[in-house]
Amino acid sequence: MMMRTPLKNVRGLGSAKEGADHFWKQRLTGAANLVLSIFLLGLLICLAGADYATVKATLARPFVALPLLLLVVSAAVHMRIGMAVIIEDYVHGEAMKIALLMLNSFFSILVGAASALAVLKLSFGG
Amino acid sequence: MAEARSERGNKIERPLSPHLMIHTPHINMVMSILHRMTGAALYFGMVLLAWWLTAAATGPEYFAFVQSVFATWPMQLVLFGYTWALIHHMVGGVRHFIWDTGAGFDIRTIDLLSWGSIVVSAIAALAIWAYVLNGGGVAL
Numbered sequence: 001m002m003m004r005t006p007l008k009n010v011r012g013l014g015s016a017k018e019g020a021d022h023f024w025k026q027r028l029t030g031a032a033n034l035v036l037s038i039f040l041l042g043l044l045i046c047l048a049g050a051d052y053a054t055v056k057a058t059l060a061r062p063f064v065a066l067p068l069l070l071l072v073v074s075a076a077v078h079m080r081i082g083m084a085v086i087i088e089d090y091v092h093g094e095a096m097k098i099a100l101l102m103l104n105s106f107f108s109i110l111v112g113a114a115s116a117l118a119v120l121k122l123s124f125g126g
Numbered sequence: 127m128a129e130a131r132s133e134r135g136n137k138i139e140r141p142l143s144p145h146l147m148i149h150t151p152h153i154n155m156v157m158s159i160l161h162r163m164t165g166a167a168l169y170f171g172m173v174l175l176a177w178w179l180t181a182a183a184t185g186p187e188y189f190a191f192v193q194s195v196f197a198t199w200p201m202q203l204v205l206f207g208y209t210w211a212l213i214h215h216m217v218g219g220v221r222h223f224i225w226d227t228g229a230g231f232d233i234r235t236i237d238l239l240s241w242g243s244i245v246v247s248a249i250a251a252l253a254i255w256a257y258v259l260n261g262g263g264v265a266l
Contacts, residue, residue, distance in 0.1 A: 027223070027226065030219050030222075030223075031223070033216075033219075034216055034219060034220065037212060037216055038216075040175075041209075041212070041213075041254065045254060045257065045258060048258040049258075049261070052182075052186045052189050052190065055182050055189070056182055059179070059182055068179075072175070072176075072179075075172060076172075079165075079168065079169045079172060082165050082166075082169065083166070083169050086162065086165075086166060108169075111172045111173060111176045114176040114179075114180055115172075115175060115176040115179050115180075117180075117183070118176070118179035118180045118182065118183035119179060119183075121183040122179075122182060122183050
């Protein structure tokens with residue numbers, strides 16, 4: 001006999017309580033990264049061999065800084081989920097797994113925040 | 127995990143699920159592994175982008191130092207690898223988007239998409255570096 005209400009089934013979202021959230025976020029950020037990485041590649045190709053003043057002035061432009069900012073945030077989310085899946089696949093000791101998952105979050109957030117801070121500083125005339 | 131042994135201590139031969147080693151490598155399998163490997167490489171490679179951006183935000187002297195590090199040949203090799211890994215992971219991502227819709231699962235299309243991703247990423251990475259090394263760059 002089914003003891004759960006339909007609402008409980010929907011709210012529960014499975015044993016991880018997240019349903020397909022990981023899956024969906026990875027695809028959402030993946031689609032964003034696809035467009036934004038093409039922009040990054042184009043930007044880096046344009047800036048190859050440029051002097052400091054040019055690089056600084058270019059990165060400070062709003063139409064350059066905005067996609068760059070979006071990219072580093074989207075990439076940080078994407079890489080955090082991706083590495084979490086790798087860790088969950090290959091690391092079976094519970095303590096080691098939790099430690100690595102924490103390190104993974106710290107690393108991804110650090111890389112994303114450092115990049116975002118740099119872009120913002122350049123944007124605001126630093 | 128501890129290996130299962132009988133009371134006499136000899137190893138019990140249990141059936142194991144088939145794993146990577148028993149399969150003949152197929153191109154889609156190689157691309158699947160490469161997708162994960164390039165993803166992991168990009169993960170650590172993001173430090174390079176963060177470092178470069180931070181250097182640009184720090185000042186001309188520090189930026190010149192980072193540029194000089196990036197100009198050494200081992201780092202150029204790493205950066206070329208990073209370019210290829212980024213494009214390969216991007217193209218692989220598109221392949222997975224196609225498969226996510228449920229399309230392209232016949233063997234012919236699987237092979238085509240798998241070979242296509244390695245060919246496209248290799249050509250694109252080589253083309254970008256050939257352009258940049260030949261003094262490409264665009265005046266901004």
